[in-house]
Amino acid sequence: MAEFSITNTTAPTTDAARHAALADPGFGRYYVDHQVVIDHIDGDGWQDPRVIPMSEWALHPAAAVLHYGQEIFEGLKAYRRDDDSIWLFRPDRNAARFVHSAERMAMATLPEDLFIDSVRQLVELEQAWVPVSENEQSLYIRPFMIASEPYLGVREANNYRFAVIATPAGPYYSEPVKLWITPNYTRAAPGGTGTAKCGGNYASSLVATKEAAANGCGQVLWTDGAEHKWVEECGTMNIMFVTADGELVTPALGSILAGVTRDSILKLAPMHDLTPVERPITIDEVLDGVASGQIPEVFACGTAAVVTPITGFNSPDRGVQKVGDGQPGVKTRAIRQHLVDIQYGRAEDPFGWTQRV
Numbered sequence: 001m002a003e004f005s006i007t008n009t010t011a012p013t014t015d016a017a018r019h020a021a022l023a024d025p026g027f028g029r030y031y032v033d034h035q036v037v038i039d040h041i042d043g044d045g046w047q048d049p050r051v052i053p054m055s056e057w058a059l060h061p062a063a064a065v066l067h068y069g070q071e072i073f074e075g076l077k078a079y080r081r082d083d084d085s086i087w088l089f090r091p092d093r094n095a096a097r098f099v100h101s102a103e104r105m106a107m108a109t110l111p112e113d114l115f116i117d118s119v120r121q122l123v124e125l126e127q128a129w130v131p132v133s134e135n136e137q138s139l140y141i142r143p144f145m146i147a148s149e150p151y152l153g154v155r156e157a158n159n160y161r162f163a164v165i166a167t168p169a170g171p172y173y174s175e176p177v178k179l180w181i182t183p184n185y186t187r188a189a190p191g192g193t194g195t196a197k198c199g200g201n202y203a204s205s206l207v208a209t210k211e212a213a214a215n216g217c218g219q220v221l222w223t224d225g226a227e228h229k230w231v232e233e234c235g236t237m238n239i240m241f242v243t244a245d246g247e248l249v250t251p252a253l254g255s256i257l258a259g260v261t262r263d264s265i266l267k268l269a270p271m272h273d274l275t276p277v278e279r280p281i282t283i284d285e286v287l288d289g290v291a292s293g294q295i296p297e298v299f300a301c302g303t304a305a306v307v308t309p310i311t312g313f314n315s316p317d318r319g320v321q322k323v324g325d326g327q328p329g330v331k332t333r334a335i336r337q338h339l340v341d342i343q344y345g346r347a348e349d350p351f352g353w354t355q356r357v
């Protein structure tokens with residue numbers, strides 16, 4: 001474990017205030033009392049890993065992140081089990097993806113063990129903020145990195161700041177979601193930043209999400225940038241289709257985010273009599289399959305959203321279409337429960353995914 005200096009807050013959240021927050025945490029509404037910060041200085045590498053009180057930062061107005069958007073992030077969760085122990089789920093995958101995102105955005109790369117140590121440091125110190133498992137609550141951990149160097153020329157920055165913050169979280173979506181098939185917007189294109197978890201991907205999605213809302217949908221179904229024909233992702237999540245032939249089909253990696261939940265579900269699929277299939281799939285195949293019953297269930301998955309049933313689509317061409325009977329499907333519910341049970345230690349962890357803090 002890397003050596004971290006720790007400066008404790010002089011104004012910790014009171015027990016009463018924390019209990020009130022944990023009773024109804026929402027998502028991103030409350031923050032733990034400390035943060036991890038590590039700065040990367042050109043030529044000197046990663047400097048002075050430290051835990052400091054949660055507070056604002058001073059940032060030069062010319063910091064490159066504010067102008068050219070060099071920023072990446074991750075999302076993972078800490079789970080409190082019934083015996084009060086606290087566990088992480090596949091943090092190594094997040095650490096590896098963080099390196100990939102950094103490389104794509106021409107940022108300094110953080111060693112994977114330093115990423116994991118930083119997460120562990122914060123969670124260990126903030127154990128009291130990890131909610132009980134009721135209602136599938138957890139502590140959502142947000143590691144991120146920005147280009148901190150003040151410089152207005154367009155080039156990769158020399159200096160970066162890595163930080164970890166955390167927020168207690170309930171379910172991200174409280175209800176199943178309907179998807180709007182946007183004819184106007186694209187999340188990613190070949191050679192673009194689709195495989196990186198960078199803030200810009202999310203910024204550019206917002207106008208499409210507004211369009212989805214205006215069309216009665218909670219999220220956007222993203223199709224490819226060239227033809228608007230091939231399914232990619234939905235909202236901030238990966239998407240999966242259960243077929244009547246017992247397959248679990250999901251778009252192949254390429255310009256989509258390599259989700260940790262996506263990968264986990266593909267590995268669990270055979271235990272639910274589903275053959276995992278990663279392949280290109282067209283929007284017509286999906287909508288025809290939904291209409292004919294060949295695709296009886298659709299769900300989205302991600303760290304924040306876990307497994308979220310998709311119960312309908314809307315598109316300019318084909319209008320509103322319901323998936324199945326418009327209720328979360330049997331396989332969707334079983335896979336969701338299985339994953340969550342592994343995360344909370346209620347089911348066997350056959351792949352060794354969970355790590356105790």
Ligand code: COI
Pocket residue numbers: 074075076202236302303304305
């Ligand atoms: C996650 O599932 O961790 C995400 O990245 C979604 C987040 C943008 C809310």
